Structure formats: C-alpha cells, structure tokens
Amino acid sequence: MKTLLCLCLAVYTAFAVPLENEKRQYSRFIEFPDGEGNPHTVDLEEQPDMKLVEDELRNSNNQYLLFTRRNSASPQTLRINNANSITSSNFNARNPTVVVAHGWLSNQNTNPNPILRNAFLRRADVNFIVLDWRRVAASTYPTAVAGVPGVGRGLGQFLNFLNRVTGAPFNTMHLIGFSLGAHVVGNAGRELGGRAARVTGLDPAGPLWHVNSNRLRRTDGVYVEGIHTDGGTTGLGIGSAVADADFFPNGGKSQPGCSTSLCNHNRAFELFAASIANTHLVGNQCSNMLQVSSNTCRGSRLVLGNDNLNKRGSGLFRLNTGRRYPF
Incomplete structure (x- = not known):
C-alpha cells in the first residue's frame, strides 16, 4: 500500500510540475493512432491503472530483442540479470548499440522498429535492440503515460547490465524513441546519468506531456535531439523544444504530402530513417519559434538525424523537405 501511494504521488507530481509557460489546449477526448495507424478515442481525464503500473515495476515484462547483420530478420532475446543470454548472442561490444522504443498500442513488429532496423543495418553492423514494452503500451493512454518512467x-x-557484462561503452549507445517511446528513452538516459552518446526523440508525444516533468529533456544524454513533425495546437507531438537541438521540418506542424495528423506524426521516423543513408536533410538555426513558423531561419546549419555518435549542436x-522518400 505504501509503494502504491508513493507511485500515485509520483504520477500526480509528474503531471503537476510545469516545465515552462507553454499551454496546449487538448479536448478531453482525442483521437490517437496505434502502431498500425488505426485511430482510438482517448479520454485524457481517465484515471491511470496504477495496479498495472505497480505490477510492471515489480515484474517487468519488457523484451529486449537483438538484431545484427548475422540475424537481421530473427531477433535474439536478451535478458537482464542473465549474462548467458547476452554472451551467447550475436551482441558485439565493439560495435555501436542502437536501441529503439515504440509508441502507444505498438510492439516489436510495428513502426518505427522495422524501418529503422533496416536503415541502420544497411548502413553498418550495429547491435540493434528493440525494446518491446507492449504490456504497458497496450493499456489506456493515461496508464501508458504513467508507466513510461x-x-x-x-x-x-x-x-x-549490458555494460557490466560486455564492456560495451555508453559513448557508443544511441537511444531512439518514437512518440511515447521518446519519453521512454529520455527516462532511460536519465537512469544512465546522461552518459549515452545520443538520445533522439521522434515527434515526442504531446498529450499529457507538456507540463510533465518526466518528459524527454536535454540532460538525458551527451547529445539529445528532437524531431518535431506534428506539433500543431492539437497535434500528437509535443511541438516545443525539449532537447539540445530541436528540428522542425516544414515548420513542425504539417508535412508535405500529408493530410492527417497520423501522417505528420509518422513523418518523424521516416525522415530519420532517410537521414541514416542520406546527408541532404539540413536545417538552418532559428532565433525563435516565430522564425521557425515564418520560414525565415538563416543561422548556422546542422544535419538532421544521422548515426554520428559524436554529433553536437544546439x-x-x-x-524544408519533399513529399516522399528520401524527402
């Protein structure tokens, strides 16, 4: 009971502590898509299922699925506190480690996992690890939000644990999350004391996150990047700066060739995947969000995305991009 009370207080605090003056006016009921693109009605005022969240904290059902060039189609399951599951796998501590976390109502098989796995493994032989957190992600949206930390x-x-078992250094780890997954990898980076080389938030989720102290932030990694593609007033993305460098393709609210919020939201991982193989997605620095919106940014240039573990920028x-791959 004491643990549950602490958890409830933590969630209340997470929702109550404002990070900035920005206000976003969502209706109580919104439409939010699952990993297959199907819309679901979300009640943002629904109470989270704290019993599920507490149970997940006690008995984690998350899966860590490893893909390499030796097993690019069939994953190997890595288990925390089971060194043999790692030492007997294809994990190579000399290669970079890329971790991807999906969003709400998604799993290991839904995007952005396959599209990013293919992009990275075509580029180099990396340890590509998919975090499948479907048990919490498959719950109501407010419950999934409460479970993210x-x-x-x-x-x-x-x-x-991976570092202790294999010696894989934190400065070769790149944590990437889409939508709710962006806040997941932010909390993971925080757990590592900000030592991961890179943390990338792909259109970090907006609903219930604008004044949530557990959201992705710039101290979660050595270099933290946000890519915002659906940040309109009622967009699925957070739409505001959260990282060292924040990219706003086409202004960050709507994308060429898109007619739905879902399309805008997904464009974040599509652009990032394109950036792994291409170097033409380059932004100009802006002095403020007015310049972002009016397309009058003329500052220094920085490449969006890519796999450079030593990337820096702020x-x-x-x-501005095209309508279709490679944009």
Whole structure:
C-alpha cells in the first residue's frame, strides 16, 4: 500500500510540475493512432491503472530483442540479470548499440522498429535492440503515460547490465524513441546519468506531456535531439523544444504530402530513417519559434538525424523537405 501511494504521488507530481509557460489546449477526448495507424478515442481525464503500473515495476515484462547483420530478420532475446543470454548472442561490444522504443498500442513488429532496423543495418553492423514494452503500451493512454518512467528506468538498468557484462561503452549507445517511446528513452538516459552518446526523440508525444516533468529533456544524454513533425495546437507531438537541438521540418506542424495528423506524426521516423543513408536533410538555426513558423531561419546549419555518435549542436532548426522518400 505504501509503494502504491508513493507511485500515485509520483504520477500526480509528474503531471503537476510545469516545465515552462507553454499551454496546449487538448479536448478531453482525442483521437490517437496505434502502431498500425488505426485511430482510438482517448479520454485524457481517465484515471491511470496504477495496479498495472505497480505490477510492471515489480515484474517487468519488457523484451529486449537483438538484431545484427548475422540475424537481421530473427531477433535474439536478451535478458537482464542473465549474462548467458547476452554472451551467447550475436551482441558485439565493439560495435555501436542502437536501441529503439515504440509508441502507444505498438510492439516489436510495428513502426518505427522495422524501418529503422533496416536503415541502420544497411548502413553498418550495429547491435540493434528493440525494446518491446507492449504490456504497458497496450493499456489506456493515461496508464501508458504513467508507466513510461518505470519502463524507461528499466531500460536504463538493462543497459547498465549490458555494460557490466560486455564492456560495451555508453559513448557508443544511441537511444531512439518514437512518440511515447521518446519519453521512454529520455527516462532511460536519465537512469544512465546522461552518459549515452545520443538520445533522439521522434515527434515526442504531446498529450499529457507538456507540463510533465518526466518528459524527454536535454540532460538525458551527451547529445539529445528532437524531431518535431506534428506539433500543431492539437497535434500528437509535443511541438516545443525539449532537447539540445530541436528540428522542425516544414515548420513542425504539417508535412508535405500529408493530410492527417497520423501522417505528420509518422513523418518523424521516416525522415530519420532517410537521414541514416542520406546527408541532404539540413536545417538552418532559428532565433525563435516565430522564425521557425515564418520560414525565415538563416543561422548556422546542422544535419538532421544521422548515426554520428559524436554529433553536437544546439538550438532550434528549420528545414524544408519533399513529399516522399528520401524527402
């Protein structure tokens, strides 16, 4: 009972602590898509299922699925506190480690996992690890939001274990999350003390996150990047700066060739995947969000995305893209 009370207080605090003056006016009921693109009605005022969240903290059901060039189609399951599951796998501590976390109502088989796995493994032989957190992600949206910090901490603890078992350095780890998954990897990076080389948030989820202290932030990694593609007033993305460098393709609210919020939201991982193989997605630094919106950014240039573990940059960046791959 004491643990449950602490959890409830933590969730209340997470929702009550404002990070900035920005206000976003969502209706109580919104439409939010699952990993297959099917819309679901979400009640943002629904109480989270704290029993499920507490149970997940006690008995994590998250899966860590490894893909390499030796097993690019069939994953190997890595288990925390089971060194043999790692040493007997194809994990190679000399290669970079890329971790991807999906969003709400998704799993290992839904995007962005396959599209990013293919992009990275075509580029180099990396340890590509998919975090499948479907048990919490398959719950109501407010419950999934409440579960994000615990899932993220669990991922951070797993990466600490991976480091102890194999010696894989934190400065070769790149954590990537889409939508709710962006806040998951932010919490994972926080658990690692900000030592991961890169943390990338692909259109970090907006509903219930604008004044949530557990959201992705710039101290979660050595270099933290946000890519915002659906940040309109009622968009699925957070739409505001959360990282060292924040990119706003086409202004960050609507994307060429898109007629739905879902399309805008998904464009974040599509652009990022394109950036792994291409170098033409380059933003200009902006002085403020007015310049972002009016497309008058003329500052220094920084490439969006890519797989460079030593990448650095800070500020707001705008770029304009095409309608289809490679954009």
